[in-house]
Amino acid sequence: MVVVGAGQGGHQTAASLREFGYQGRVTLVSAEDALPYERPPLSKAYLKGTADEAQLWLRPATYYVRQSIDLVKGTVTGIDPAARTVRLADGSAYDYGHLVLATGARPRVLDVPGAGLRGVHTLRTARNVDALRAALASARRMVVVGAGYIGLEGAAAARAAGCAVTVVEALDRPLARVLSARGAAHFTRLHQREGTHLLFGQGVTALHGNSRGGVDAVELADGRRLPADLVLIGVGVGPRTELAAAAGLPVGDGITVDASLLTADPYISAIGDCAAFPYARSGNRLRLESVQNAVGQARLVAERLTGSPRAYDDLPWFWSEQFSTTVQIAGLAEAPDTEVVLGEDPDAYSVLLFEGQELRAVESVNRPTDHIAARRLLGGGIKVSPADATAPGFTLKGHLASHRGGASG
Secondary structure, eight states: OEOOSSSSSHHHHHHHHTTTOSSEEEEESSSSSSSOOSGGGTTTTHHHTTHHHHHHHHHHHHHHTTEEEEEEOEEEEEEETTTEEEEESOOOOOEEEEEEEOOOEEOOOOOOOOTTBBBBBOOOSSSHHHHHHHHHHHSSEEEEOOHHHHHHHHHHHHHHHTTEEEEESSSSSSSTTSOOHHHHHHHHHHHTTOOOOOOOOOEOOOOOEEESSSSEEEEEESOEEESSEEEEOOOOEEEOHHHHHHTTTTSSSSOOOOTTSBBBSEEOOOOOOOEEEEEETOEEEEEOOOOHHHHHHHHHHHHHHHOOOOOOOOOOOEEEEEEEEEEEEOOOSSSEEEEEEEEEEETTEEEEEOOOOOOOOEESSSOHHHHHHHHHHHTTTTTOOHHHSSSOOOOHHHHHHHTTOOOOO
């Protein structure tokens, strides 16, 4: 087995192959000169300096030796499906009985003048964060382009470091693609309360530099220039599909796979951020960027390759930490038409998202008990209607208990 990409999904594939009894050779190819590590802490504890690199490691170096996992540092430059080999930039090649593509995603860049100036950063790898953290030590004014999770988590870390921060978002609210209007309003208030300046409905047309080649201003579509000695670009990521496309595999917004995560080639699978799969709860083809998805898909592929095939139907869940707030999302609402809010506290509540009569997702802000119950309800197929959710005294935990013979779990 050859696994290309040593992020959370690639690492989990190799680990699960051994867990499920695979005895053959396992080669895990990493493009980074580091042990496989977690990415979520990069924009949180690692950026804030409260975690070191060793704390990011998924496993220590000795694990790969003990499990006979060949961890190879290098960049895969091509796949030969006919010969079933992968080629690396150093000229080496590895044969495979089965190939798993866990190539992940890369940050999107701004296609504007000045995007290559010194002081303009993205946040995807540990090395990215090392550079950003070093820059934050002396920065006075930071502009964040994009109010998604990465942008807002980066803004929160910069404010904690004492930097003045302005967040620029082209849409009319933060986290517009992933949170309800209620959730977006909450995070707007949170960041404003912490001193972050938020500008919505604004595009960036150029970045301007100083005589030393460093960025010193961000120009907006309305002509305003925002002073900045540090810029973080957080406008999303795009899947790494180049290897798959060059090998003749179908790609779109991700490498196209079936319900068992196989590509059009029966000897190649794709998982995680780079894979576009049929979502079991709607039938729509999706590409999800989360640890849960990468780990779940990795385990499924390892199960299939060791003789236990099934369709991927794991419940998605996501989370983010910003300042003193944690938001946790269970499920996925692709086109919600009804929202029900549980909780009176503006800083601790849950939003239930329905499509028709079906509960599709629950986003919980500072209510971890709701999140746990929501995952069990949605994962167990227990029905919740809008009428249920608006009934006096309704709670997610209570509804779960009533459908489990009184056992609240």
